[in-house]
Amino acid sequence: MNVVRVFPLILLAAALSACAGKPARSDAPVADTVVPSTAAAPAAATAADTEPASQTTQADTPPAATAVDTGNRAPTTNAATDAAATAPGGDNDFDALYGTSDNSRSATAYDPWEPFNRKVHGFNNAVDRGIARPLATAYTHVVPRFARTGVSNFFSNLRAPLTITNQLLQGRPADAWDSLGRFLMNSTLGIGGLFDPASKAMVPRRNEDFGQTLGAWGWRRSRYVELPFFGPRTVRDVFGLAGDIPLSPIRRIESDKYRIGLQGLQLVDTRAQLLAIDDLRDTAVDEYALVRDAWMQRRNYQIENDLRSKRERGSDDANSPIPVDAMPMPQWTN
Secondary structure (H helix, E strand, O other): OOHHHHHHHHHHHHHHHHHHOOOOOOOOOOOOOOOOOOOOOHHHHHHHHHOOHHHHHHHHOOOOOHHHHOOOOOOOOOHHHHHHHHOOOHHHHHHHHHOOOHHHHOOOOOOOOHHHHHHHHHHHHHHHHHHHHHHHHHHHHHOOHHHHHHHHHHHHHHOHHHHHHHHHHOOOHHHHHHHHHHHHHHHHOOOOOOOOHHHHOOOOOOOOOHHHHHHHOOOOOOOEEEEOOOEEEEHHHHHHHHHHHHHOOHHHOOOHHHHHHHHHHHHHHHHHHOHHHHHHHHOOOOHHHHHHHHHHHHHHHHHHHHHHHHHOOOOOHHHOOOOOOOOOOOOOOO
16 A cells, blocks of 8 residues: 555544543533632631532632631631631630630629610611711821821820839739730830830730729629710729729829710720621621620730730730720720
8 A cells, every 4th residue: 555645544543542531522511610718717728628519609708707707606717816716825815715614604794784774785886887987987097107106106105104003912923913004105205105215115005994803802703784975884894994094194183175085085085996886786687786795805805915914925916916906985084
């Protein structure tokens, strides 16, 4: 046979053998595969890897946030909370925050006066939405950020005498010495507390009040109460106000004009720091329960942190997962 005729046959046979190695194409529709988004939580990606293929379509829905919306349901465990619980020193913080330890469980929300508290909460919300929130919003729009930071530093520095006194009452002289050094540094180098050179010098920032001192002394479980204008409290913290008020430097100003002006600026500054959580409060299923449980968890954490700091040096509020001023309602103590 002529070679010229055989060569095309060889090429045709090679092409047929190559096509035989490919999988057959099916006309049936291919099932949609869900690819976890890079913005999704790591826990969602892990769950998608371990779930059967028939359940992967559930990954299309974003992670539910209803556990945060109501204070009656516990937060859903995810990678973020697992990391907080397994981080160095995070076990105690996680237990104190989310109530997985015996000590924190004894100080969870105890609210036998809930009907009364809900009425007061409604009144406080009306005042907040009608007066406090608009003032804080206007304040953030008009005053530059660096000036607002200076105002916050100034009022934080004014709390130092209160913090130092309560640290001594709690039997923590080493922490009181740090707070005194921080106060002197910010009052001098920081020009009256407008700047915060102590933080750059790695001096820890702590905030204490007499309510925390009473908790450290043993008054751990106290019923929740919400006061008009003052916001969330416990009965223990109401008694604590009697120890805090005499130590307020602002109240020692004799001129009503300057004293009331400083108190008003402090309230606006405090409310401005809480604007970030307004969306969470507005979208909550039960906003009262959210505020109550968040405030009680934070308060319990502060007391647990005080006790830990007394037992082992080096635990402070500056490294806590909850910011000092991140509370649903401002602390109107000055």
